[in-house]
Amino acid sequence: xxxxxxxxxxxxxxxxxxxxxNDAPILSDADYDALVRELRALEGGEDSLSIGAPALExxxxxxHDTPMMSLDNAMNADEVDAFFARACRFLDLPEDTPLSCWLxxxxxxxxxxxxxEQGHLVSAATRGDGRVGEVVTANAKTLSDIPQTLKDAxxxxxxxxxxxxxxxxxxxxxxxxxxAKRTPFANPRNAxxxxxxxLDPAVTASRPLRFxxxxxxxxxxxxxxxxxxxxxxxxxxxxxxxSRLCPDLACLRDTFAHIQALRPDLPFDIDGVVYKIDDLRLxxxxxxVARAPRWALAHKFPAEQAISVIEDIVIQVGRTGAxxxxxxxxxxxxxxxxxxxxxxxNEDEIARKDIRIGDHVLIQRAGDVIPQVxxxxxxxRRADAAPFAFPHHCPVCGAQAIRHGNDIQRxxxxxxxCPAQQFEVIRHAVSRRALNLDGIGTKQLEMFFDEGLxxxxxxxxxxxxxxxxxxTGREGWKTKAIQNFITTLINGRQTTLPRFxxxxxxxxxxxxxxxxxxxxxxxxxxxxxxxxxxxxGGADPAxxxxxxxxPKLVASLKDYAQHxxxxxxxxxxxxxxxxxxxxxxxxxxxSGKTIVFTGTLNTMSREEAKERAKALGFRVSSDVSRTTDVxxxxxxxxxxxxKAEALGLTIxxxxxxxxx
Ligand code: IVH
Numbered sequence: 001x002x003x004x005x006x007x008x009x010x011x012x013x014x015x016x017x018x019x020x021x022n023d024a025p026i027l028s029d030a031d032y033d034a035l036v037r038e039l040r041a042l043e044g045g046e047d048s049l050s051i052g053a054p055a056l057e058x059x060x061x062x063x064h065d066t067p068m069m070s071l072d073n074a075m076n077a078d079e080v081d082a083f084f085a086r087a088c089r090f091l092d093l094p095e096d097t098p099l100s101c102w103l104x105x106x107x108x109x110x111x112x113x114x115x116x117e118q119g120h121l122v123s124a125a126t127r128g129d130g131r132v133g134e135v136v137t138a139n140a141k142t143l144s145d146i147p148q149t150l151k152d153a154x155x156x157x158x159x160x161x162x163x164x165x166x167x168x169x170x171x172x173x174x175x176x177x178x179x180a181k182r183t184p185f186a187n188p189r190n191a192x193x194x195x196x197x198x199l200d201p202a203v204t205a206s207r208p209l210r211f212x213x214x215x216x217x218x219x220x221x222x223x224x225x226x227x228x229x230x231x232x233x234x235x236x237x238x239x240x241x242x243s244r245l246c247p248d249l250a251c252l253r254d255t256f257a258h259i260q261a262l263r264p265d266l267p268f269d270i271d272g273v274v275y276k277i278d279d280l281r282l283x284x285x286x287x288x289v290a291r292a293p294r295w296a297l298a299h300k301f302p303a304e305q306a307i308s309v310i311e312d313i314v315i316q317v318g319r320t321g322a323x324x325x326x327x328x329x330x331x332x333x334x335x336x337x338x339x340x341x342x343x344x345x346n347e348d349e350i351a352r353k354d355i356r357i358g359d360h361v362l363i364q365r366a367g368d369v370i371p372q373v374x375x376x377x378x379x380x381r382r383a384d385a386a387p388f389a390f391p392h393h394c395p396v397c398g399a400q401a402i403r404h405g406n407d408i409q410r411x412x413x414x415x416x417x418c419p420a421q422q423f424e425v426i427r428h429a430v431s432r433r434a435l436n437l438d439g440i441g442t443k444q445l446e447m448f449f450d451e452g453l454x455x456x457x458x459x460x461x462x463x464x465x466x467x468x469x470x471x472t473g474r475e476g477w478k479t480k481a482i483q484n485f486i487t488t489l490i491n492g493r494q495t496t497l498p499r500f501x502x503x504x505x506x507x508x509x510x511x512x513x514x515x516x517x518x519x520x521x522x523x524x525x526x527x528x529x530x531x532x533x534x535x536x537g538g539a540d541p542a543x544x545x546x547x548x549x550x551p552k553l554v555a556s557l558k559d560y561a562q563h564x565x566x567x568x569x570x571x572x573x574x575x576x577x578x579x580x581x582x583x584x585x586x587x588x589x590x591s592g593k594t595i596v597f598t599g600t601l602n603t604m605s606r607e608e609a610k611e612r613a614k615a616l617g618f619r620v621s622s623d624v625s626r627t628t629d630v631x632x633x634x635x636x637x638x639x640x641x642x643k644a645e646a647l648g649l650t651i652x653x654x655x656x657x658x659x660x
Contacts, residue, residue: 006180006181007181008035009180009181009182010180010181010182011035012035013182013183014183058439058484058487059126059134059135059136059197059199060134060135061128061132061133061134061135062123062125062132062133062134062135063131063132063133064113064125064130064131064132064133064158065115065156065158066158066217067130067131067291068111068113068127068128068130068131068133068160069130069288069291069292069293070130070291070292071106071274071292071293071296071297071298072292072296072297072298073272073297073298073299073300074297074298074299074300075300075302075303075366076302077253080249080252080275080297080299081249083275083297084099084249086294087099087277087286087294087295089605089607090285090286090294090605090607090608091282091285091286091604091605091608092601092603092604092605092608098247098248098249099277099278099279099282100245100246100247100248100277100278100279101245101246101252101275101276101277101278102224102225102226102229102243102244102245102246102275102276102277102278103243103244103245103246103252103255103256103273103274103275103276104214104239104240104243104273104274104276105240105241105242105243105259105266105270105272105273105274106270106271106272106273106274106298106300107162107164107212107240107268107269107270108164108188108189108268108269108270108271109162109163109164109165109188109189109192109212109268109269110126110127110162110163110164110189110192110193110196111126111127111160111161111162111163112124112125112126112127112136112140112160112161112162112163112196112211113125113126113127113133113158113159113160114140114146114158114159114160114161115156115157115158115159116150116153116156116157116159117155117156117157118153118155119149119150119151119152119153120148120149120150121137121140121141121146121147121148121149122137123135123137124136124137124139124140124141124146125137126196126197129432129433129436130291134197136196136197136204138201138204139196139197139198139201139204140196141201142201142204142205142209143163143209143210143211145210145211145212145237145238146211146237147235147236147237150235150236151234151235152235153235154218154219154220157216157217157218157219158215158216158217158218159213159215159216159232159237160213160214160215160216161211161212161213161214161215161237162211162212162214162240163192163196163209163210163211164188164189164192164209164210164211164212164268164269165188165191165192165195165207165208165209165210165268166188166208166210166267166268167188167267167268167269168267169208170185170187170188170191172208173185173191173207173208174191187269187336187337188268188269189269191207192209195207195209196209210238210268211237211238212237212238212239212240213232213237213238213239214229214232214239214240214274215228216228216231216232219231222280223279223280223281224278224279224280225276225277225278225279225280225283226245226278228280229243242258242259242262245278246275252275255273256273256299259273260273260301263301271300271301272298272299272300272301273298273299274296274297274298274299275296275297275299276295276296277295277296282295283295285608287611290511290512291511300366301366302366303364303365303366304334304335304364304365304366305334305362305363305364305374306332306333306334306335306339306362306363306364307332307360307361307362307363307377308329308330308331308332308339308360308361308363309329309330309358309359309360309361310327310328310329310355310356310357310358310359310361310373311328311329311330311357311358312327312328312357313325313326313327313328313344313350313355313357313388314326314328314395315391315395316420317394317395317396317412317418317420317421317424318420318421318424319421319424319425319427319428319505320411320421320505320507321394321401321411321412321413321414321415321418321421322346322409322410322411323346323347323390323391323394323395323401323409323410323411323412324343324344324345324346324409325343325344325345325346325347325349325350325388325390326341326342326343326344327341327342327343327344327355327361327373328340328341329341329342329361329363329371332363334363334364334365334371335365337365339363339365339371341371342363342370342371342372342373343370343371343372344373346408346409346410347390347410348408350388350390351387351390353373353375353376354376354387355373355376355388356376356381356385356386356387356388357385357386357388358381358382358385359376359377359380359381359385360376360377360380360381361373361374361375361376361377362374362375362376362377390410392410394412394414394418394420396412396418396419396420397412397414397417397418397419397420399412399413399414399417399418400412400413401413415563416563416565416566419449422449422455422456423445423446423449424505425456425457425505426445426449426454426456426457426460427442427445428503428505429457429503429504429505430445430457430460433499433502433511434499434502434503434505435457435492435495435499435500435503435577436492436495436499437460437488437489437492438488439484439485439487439488440460440485440488444485445460448460448463453470456569457503457569457573458569458572458573458576460489461489461492461493461573461576461577462576463485463489464486464489464490467482467485467486467489468482468486471485493576493577493578494577494578494580495577495578495579495580496518496579496580496582497518497521497522497523497524497527497579497580497581497582498511498514498515498517498518498582499514500524500573500574500577500579501513501514501517501518501527502514504560504566504570504573506553506556506557506560506566507556508550508552508553508556509553509556509557512548513548513549513553516546516547516548516549517546517549518582519582519619520542520543520546520619521582522581522582522583523579523581523582524574524579524581528570528571528574530543530557531557531560531561531567531570532561534557534558534561534562535561535562535567541625542627543557544623545594545621545622545623545625546619546621547610547619547620547621547622588615588616588617589616589617589660590613590616590617590618590629590630590660591617592617592619593617593618593619593629593630594618594619594620594621594627594628594629594630595613595618595619595620595621595628595629595630595631595632596620596621596622596623596624596628596630596631596632596640596644597609597610597613597620597631597632597634598624598631598632598633598634598637598638598640598641598644599633599634599635599636599637599638599641600634600635600636601632601634601635601654602634602635602654603654603658609632609657612657613657616660618630624640624643624644624647624649625647626647628644628647628649629649629650630649630650630651630652631644631649631650631651631652632651632652632653632654632656632657633651633652633653633654634654
């Protein structure tokens with residue numbers, strides 16, 4: 001009987017994988033259910049299955065106290081230098097000022113956020129989308145590296161760190177997986193992620209998970225990163241070994257090389273080194289850009305390279321019609337990962353490197369970036385290899401593909417009528433940073449799209465009511481899956497204005513622009529009314545004065561508003577969703593006011609000044625106009641000063657601004 005149990009388990013796991021991870025079930029629901037029933041019967045009714053691969057397990061969600069950031073990457077020494085030069089410029093220091101840094105290995109695991117209240121561990125959450133994570137408290141409590149209580153912690157404290165599995169433990173775990181006829185994990189990182197994200201904490205407890213802590217806040221008495229690490233150690237946390245405080249770049253370089261040399265012998269995987277400016281006051285001044293801090297940098301180890309063969313070049317059509325060539329490679333192991341595809345970026349890149357089908361090529365992968373083709377091995381080129389003829393038509397809809405002005409991308413001109421673009425816009429809207437419909441996979445979307453059930457994101461929300469009738473009895477749609485699908489749509493209806501704007505997939509409207517526009521409009525109604533003005537051929541002069549909103553985006557918004565299909569879609573979608581407005585933070589002293597800087601400031605860079613102004617609630621603009629509320633004059637202010645005086649605007653000097 002144990003044999004049958006093991007066989008059944010393996011069989012069920014295989015179908016779970018096909019169903020949940022690959023979205024490609026090969027068994028009818030009835031047959032699947034029969035397997036599960038047989039196993040339960042043999043095991044005396046006890047449910048020992050860890051059903052479901054990660055994608056569809058549902059965890060409660062919790063917003064982080066402060067967003068969980070990613071890190072900017074440097075791939076070489078020049079990029080490291082550029083990072084420090086930039087930080088100095090921001091701080092208005094000479095570019096080669098040495099900034100003391102705390103250096104840590106970058107652990108290749110998954111980040112975890114712990115909350116302690118009155119010294120007791122009350123919650124643990126994964127990173128999720130950075131703002132909202134998944135609650136895995138019971139699982140985290142099974143890790144012996146995570147103290148349940150802290151000796152001297154403030155009222156409420158956030159601890160961050162990395163969950164990982166050591167290489168030795170990973171090998172043992174995989175041997176066990178194989179003995180039990182389960183699929184082995186691809187690498188320690190996947191094993192750690194899969195083990196932490198288990199619905200049953202007992203499964204997590206049985207896995208050799210460990211934790212390195214690297215951040216704690218707020219700790220009022222702590223002024224430097226290295227002290228934070230000391231504090232973490234005193235509380236019983238393990239912190240990343242081989243870390244050190246470096247007074248200057250030379251020390252960082254040496255330590256980077258030292259850790260790189262240690263890497264093959266370390267008992268855990270690392271993929272680089274993290275530099276953190278040690279002084280927390282400087283960290284605070286430097287703040288964040290988009291999703292990464294200005295005060296920390298991940299210096300990645302050099303790329304791993306290998307030789308492969310280009311078997312074919314296929315053309316993908318993206319959301320904005322860009323034709324992207326992708327090399328299909330002879331599967332090749334590059335530093336432990338099988339690489340099958342590499343991006344070739346665009347037609348100029350293919351021409352520049354003269355990449356031809358059949359060529360032997362040097363490929364590389366670095367960190368989590370898409371593998372790239374570095375160069376062709378010309379000595380191995382076949383005599384009959386022809387230069388690659390880049391298509392001038394969309395491979396999906398057949399429309400013309402052209403290059404406008406100095407655009408490096410050739411784009412399909414069909415826009416809304418090209419199925420590839422339609423589909424990519426939907427996929428974009430569903431994605432994590434947009435509407436975050438994380439239970440709906442590409443395979444499912446493809447099915448709906450191919451069957452003509454959806455042509456846009458609004459159609460997808462309409463499937464909510466139709467789902468039971470439409471999907472019941474279909475291959476791959478068990479009752480649970482249908483329920484999950486409906487729940488995802490219901491939850492997805494609650495969104496925020498920046499996410500909504502980003503989800504529209506308007507060319508040039510990225511996440512940062514979405515934040516800016518959302519801050520400017522406040523509500524979806526105000527945004528729609530602006531679109532309406534643009535649709536009527538009018539203009540919204542305030543738009544272009546917004547920091548980071550350029551003429552390209554404004555033109556793109558106009559284009560969007562003036563086409564009937566997107567216009568109808570945005571109306572429909574805004575009705576379907578509940579879009580939380582951006583509450584102008586009432587507590588900010590200058591909310592809704594516009595500020596313009598001109599001339600040179602003495603105590604800080606323009607960039608820092610802008611950040612400070614934003615923190616005070618100001619909208620930063622580059623043009624002086626009647627609607628400007630404050631103009632800050634630095635030294636040698638020119639025409640803007642005259643204009644401000646002529647308009648009788650409020651004028652501040654730097655000191656007045658600092659006191660605001
Ligand atoms: S600090 C705001 N330190 O790398 C700075 N991150 O690419 C937050 N990571 O999400 C990160 N080792 O999961 C930091 N010593 C280390 C790290 C580390 C690994 C991960 C972490 C983060 C990701 C960013």
